Amino acid sequence: MLVAENITFAYAAGAPVLQGVSFTLTRGDILYLLGRNGCGKTTLMQCLSGALKPASGSVTFDGKDLFAYTPQERAQRIGLIPQLHSPVFAYTVHELVLMGRAPHMGLFGTPSKADHAVAESALDSVGLAHYRNRPYTQLSGGERQLVLIARGLAQQCRVLLMDEPDAHLDLHNQQKVMAIVQKLTREGLSFIITSHIPNNALFYARQVLLMKAGRVLTTGDPAQTLTEPLLSEAYEMDTEVLYDTRGTVRVARAVLPKRWQA
């Protein structure tokens, strides 16, 4: 469905931020982007959302180049769920979710009854229907993240890009958000998620893209990619993967850093 081939991008000539990045995202996939700060995760997300145009290589959606779609058509297919933010104006939860309908109407359009219904059902599927009239700015981090997911759902796109959904959430809310993400993949939605918590990739990823300095270090399912040598190389430090043996199968249970002596 969403295919990236050999993407290269540079903000300044001679200093490429992305080099030869390729992957394929299928329906219902959860792809985790892992890597150190500055390895190019955010830039890659922007290339996928259409905010930045790769210098070379291609991104295609259903076989058609991403930039051959109009911005509006693109937004009907790929949505971005930003990191937690606090808008200046206190829109209600319903108003904020409703903004996800923007790609489906003209410049001078306003939401119709049908748009309101889509927003309501999106809010319902993240379990926050009772919050519809609450000001978004008064919600806790976990609730805000869920509202932003609901806005992505209201956008009715097929791929949602999530920028560090676990960054500001407690353990409970991280799992709650991810449980909803998993539920949505069963309905056919695909996710690309950036994260600094390899354990979440271990738990939830179908596919991992481990990046280092703008290049793909390795890609594949979590069992192949989240190994001690690869993680140690990606994060440039010693890491340890704990395994559990269930019957004859050895399952990775946790990724831990090796403690440093400063």
Add this chain to the structure above:
Amino acid sequence: MRLLTMRRVWAASAPARAGDLLYAALLLLPFALIIAALMVGLYTISVENVLRALLAPFFPDLANGLTTTELTLVQRIRLPRVLSAALIGATLASTGSAFQGIFKNPLVDSNLLGVTSGAGFGAALALLLGGTTLVVQGFAFGFGLLAVLLAYAGSRIYSTAPMIVLTLMGILIGSFFGSLTSLMKYVADPLNTLPAITFWLLGGLTGVTWQSVPTLALLTVCGSLFLWSVRWRLNILSLGDTEATTLGMNPNRLKLAIIVCATLMTAAAVAVGGVVGWVGLVIPHAGRILVGPDHKRLIPVSLALGASFLLVIDTLSRTLLSTEVPLGILTGLVGVPLLIVLLRRNQTGW
């Protein structure tokens, strides 16, 4: 900025029906105030006679029984002034709302890019040269546009982050014209030209005639229609460029269109009414307290509330004392207590 975020407690706790009623009442308010303002003055006219004088051009029979004084007062003296006050208030408040939305900043108004400062200099220059009212208005309008155009041209030097550079340029150009205005005041004749410039810079509608109404009305109506038509897009713009882009919009193009529209409207308003501060900054806040931040309602309410507010202020300005009190003085004196009352009654937390 987070501290300044307004909560929408009123609309969240009251039933939707009460919200709709308040919205409708706010939209009707300026029309009631126009009639009231036409009645009040040195010579008081009854509601009936005001309505008859207003409708007389269409139904000549209604003029029977009205004195010539009443007809002249309503039709030729008060009406142009009252309409100007309503149009200027509506313009300043709605463009203020739009600017606060697109710049994601509740502390700005449509003067952010220097239009008022440019207009102030234009008017001062025209007064110094001894121009007539129309010349002063023309100069104010022209220099208002020139200031924003200079700010825009300046911001083109950089290709990245045009909005931030544009804001910076606007502030620079604004203060540049501010200095030029001070120079005009410094060299002006302290006996007649200087008071005229000072009075203009404080805002006022003394001596407004029908001559200045058509341009003002045309720009206000067309501009408001444009702002109203993009009312829902303003919500998305107020979330920032990244989100607007991922929601399929071209934020910079729409912002530019809104800036052009708001600048034309503001220049026309300032050209007629002089520098009337405060309205564009604070009326949008009052609007958000009453109907919430959704521009779908905020834009119409800003128009209505701005018009109502300036109608009240202008009526006070011509009736309070035997001489006219400049608008710029009264807007703050009356507006600040009013906003404090609104804030208290709605328990709005910052």
